[in-house]
Every structure is written in structure tokens, then in C-alpha cells.
Amino acid sequence: MKHRPLLFTALALTGAVLTGPVTTATAAPSPSAEAPKEQAGPASADKAGLRIVKTDPEGQPAPGAAFQLLDSAGKTLAEGKTGSDGTLAFFDITPGVVRLKETASGSPLLGTVPDQDVVVTPGEPKVLAITDPYQSAGLTLKVTDKATGKGLPGAIVNIAPKEAKDDKGAFTLTTGPDGTAKAPLPVGRKAGSAYTATETKAPDGYRLDTTPVEITAKPGAETTAALTNTATSKPTEEPTGKPTAKPTGDPTTQPTPTTSSSTGTGEPTGTPSSSSSPDIGTATSTPTAPDAKPEGALAHTGADSTNGWLLATGGLLLAAGGGAVYAARRRKNDESETGTGQHRRTDDN
Numbered sequence: 001m002k003h004r005p006l007l008f009t010a011l012a013l014t015g016a017v018l019t020g021p022v023t024t025a026t027a028a029p030s031p032s033a034e035a036p037k038e039q040a041g042p043a044s045a046d047k048a049g050l051r052i053v054k055t056d057p058e059g060q061p062a063p064g065a066a067f068q069l070l071d072s073a074g075k076t077l078a079e080g081k082t083g084s085d086g087t088l089a090f091f092d093i094t095p096g097v098v099r100l101k102e103t104a105s106g107s108p109l110l111g112t113v114p115d116q117d118v119v120v121t122p123g124e125p126k127v128l129a130i131t132d133p134y135q136s137a138g139l140t141l142k143v144t145d146k147a148t149g150k151g152l153p154g155a156i157v158n159i160a161p162k163e164a165k166d167d168k169g170a171f172t173l174t175t176g177p178d179g180t181a182k183a184p185l186p187v188g189r190k191a192g193s194a195y196t197a198t199e200t201k202a203p204d205g206y207r208l209d210t211t212p213v214e215i216t217a218k219p220g221a222e223t224t225a226a227l228t229n230t231a232t233s234k235p236t237e238e239p240t241g242k243p244t245a246k247p248t249g250d251p252t253t254q255p256t257p258t259t260s261s262s263t264g265t266g267e268p269t270g271t272p273s274s275s276s277s278p279d280i281g282t283a284t285s286t287p288t289a290p291d292a293k294p295e296g297a298l299a300h301t302g303a304d305s306t307n308g309w310l311l312a313t314g315g316l317l318l319a320a321g322g323g324a325v326y327a328a329r330r331r332k333n334d335e336s337e338t339g340t341g342q343h344r345r346t347d348d349n
Contacts, residue, residue: 048093049125050100050118054086056110057134057188061086064106065132070099082106093120105132109190109219136184137217139225141197143175145206146228151179156201157227159183162194162214172200185217192218197225206231 050069054062063084069077077098082088097119102112110132120126143155153175160170173181187193195215202208206229215225 046095046122047091048095048120048122050090050093050098050120051125051127052082052088052100053127053129054082054088055129055131056107056190057131058190062106062110062132064104065102065110065112065130066104066106068101068103069093070101072097072099074099079103089125091125095120095122100128102130102132107132109135111135134187134190135220137187137192137219138222139183139185139195139215139217140222141173141175141181141183141225141227143179143199143203143227143229146230151175151177152203152206152229153177153179154201154203155179155199155227155229157181157225158198158200159185159215159225160196160198162196175203185215185223187217187219190219192216192221197227199227199229202229 052067054065056062061082061084063082063086065082065086065088066079067081067088068079069090071077077093078090080088080090097117099115100118101115105112111134113130113132118126118128139159141157141159143152143157144150145152155175157173157175158170159173160167164170169186171183173183175181185193185195193216195217196212197215198212199209209227209229213225213227215223217223
């Protein structure tokens with residue numbers, strides 16, 4: 001009975017030595033997506049880690065995005081895809097600079113980010129947040145004639161985000177020979193982003209239409225902005241041709257007289273009077289003009305009429321002179337005869 005306490009004490013010491021102190025081990029966090037088998041465990045003291053948190057532009061997790069880690073020579077060190085929560089973890093990375101490459105976004109609505117260099121250090125994994133942009137929308141601009149629907153080249157249209165300030169993000173498009181122009185439109189929301197298209201220069205021969213046309217650009221979708229222009233008014237009659245530099249015909253050699261008083265027409269304007277003496281009466285003569293004048297003849301100068309008058313006047317003067325001579329001789333004979341008779345009567349007495 002005296003040795004029982006010693007027995008219980010020995011048994012207790014033996015149990016303590018065999019069991020030792022109790023510890024609690026925490027499980028290593030498992031990667032949120034598929035990771036290389038060699039990097040599935042936690043990083044050791046001399047190794048580094050990288051944890052990627054992937055979201056869309058509106059902050060929602062983006063699963064299914066594929067990434068690669070490359071060394072300076074471009075060799076793949078590790079690769080994997082983000083899980084349902086949008087995260088991907090890499091372990092046991094050699095500390096230093098590695099290149100991160102996104103090979104797929106995991107969604108047709110999202111694009112990928114450019115490659116980037118990441119510095120990793122020993123200890124806890126480095127957390128890197130990545131936001132993939134939405135895919136750009138494809139814009140096709142069309143400017144047509146309102147009446148015919150024909151495409152109009154040379155139209156300049158300003159494209160601007162509807163809610164932007166100070167024209168941030170705005171740009172211009174100029175239509176080509178077929179009246180169209182194309183450009184990508186950045187999209188900031190899954191439901192789409194609003195833009196306006198405003199014409200700033202109309203095609204030649206058309207009126208400017210400054211009424212904005214609204215555009216809804218959705219991720220990865222095609223959209224169209226259609227504008228129409230009305231032709232400016234044209235003159236009702238267009239000239240048939242340009243005037244010739246020279247007259248079409250040769251001018252006449254002499255101008256045609258417009259009045260008979262200045263140049264004469266060949267016809268007397270009145271009945272002329274001839275010279276007269278006490279014993280001779282007045283003679284008149286009116287030449288008769290021809291019924292028709294030959295075409296193409298030169299204008300009459302009045303010479304024919306003057307010659308006729310000269311001849312008629314000369315004839316009258318000759319006749320008058322002859323008559324005067326005859327009268328003078330007859331008077332002389334009468335006087336001679338009268339004188340002789342008187343003298344004869346004197347002799348008789």
C-alpha cells in the first residue's frame with residue numbers, strides 16, 4: 001500500500017513523455033483555380049508567391065481567365081485559370097521579376113490586359129488586382145442622300161460619349177467614297193455605353209444637318225449610325241454652253257444707214273424747184289424709185305438722184321437760154337423793122 005503513490009506517479013510521467021505537447025496545424029490555402037501541380041502547396045521561406053484577383057469593369061468576378069508566368073527568356077514557369085471567385089494563386093516562385101501574360105479573358109464580352117512585369121519577393125504571396133476591359137463595339141457610320149439613298153463622301157462627323165465632359169473621348173470620322181466610315185467604340189458597361197454622332201461638315205452640294213444621332217455601343221457588338229443630307233437647291237435652267245470668244249459671222253463692209261436725211265436713200269425727200277426767168281415757167285420732175293432693191297447691194301448714197309437733177313436742171317437752163325436768145329433776136333428785128341418804116345415816112349414828106 002505504501003508503494004501505490006509512487007506507482008501512480010511513475011505512470012503519469014511515462015505518459016507525459018510519450019505524448020509530448022499538443023499543436024494545431026492550419027491547412028495551406030488551396031488555389032482558387034487550377035494551378036501547376038508543382039505549385040499547389042504554400043510558398044516556402046525562400047520562395048515567392050503571386051495571387052491574382054480578376055474582375056470586370058463593373059467590379060464583378062471574372063472566372064475562366066487564363067494566365068501564364070514567364071521568365072526573362074520567355075519560358076513558361078507556371079500557368080492557370082481563375083476560379084468562380086475570379087482568383088488564381090501561384091506558389092514556389094523564384095523571387096525576382098516575372099512576366100505575367102493573360103492568354104484568354106474567359107468571356108466573349110471581355111478583352112485581355114497587356115503583358116506586365118511583376119516583382120515577387122519571399123514571404124506571403126503578392127496580391128495583384130486585374131480588371132479586364134469590355135470588348136469594344138464596332139461602329140459603322142453611313143451618310144447618304146436623303147432623296148436617293150446614295151452614299152455621300154467627304155462628310156465629317158464628331159463621335160462623342162454622351163455623358164463625357166469637355167469632349168473627353170471624342171473623335172471624328174470622315175466618310176469615304178461609298179459614304180461610310182468605321183471605328184471601334186470603347187464600352188464601359190455590360191448593358192452598353194451611349195454615344196452621339198453629330199455632323200460638323202456636310203458633303204459638297206448638301207446642307208449641314210447638326211441634329212445628333214444617338215448610338216448604343218454594347219460589348220463586342222456591331223452598331224450603325226445613319227445620317228442623311230438634303231441637296232442644296234439648284235438653278236431651274238442651266239446654261240447650254242459657254243459663249244464663243246469671237247462673233248459667229250463676219251461684219252458687213254459698210255453699215256446700213258438708219259435715216260435718209262444723213263446718207264440719202266436714193267429717193268428725193270421733196271419736189272425740187274428749178275431756176276426760173278421772167279419768160280419761163282417752173283418745171284418739176286419726180287424720179288420714180290425702183291419697186292425692189294437687189295439683196296446684198298451697198299447702201300445708196302444719193303449720187304444717182306443728184307446726177308438726174310443736174311441733167312434736168314442743165315436741160316432747163318439750156319432751154320431757157322435758147323428761149324432768151326430767140327426773144328432777144330425777135331425783139332431786135334421788130335425794132336429794126338419799126339425804125340426803117342419811120343425813116344421811110346420822113347423821106348416821103
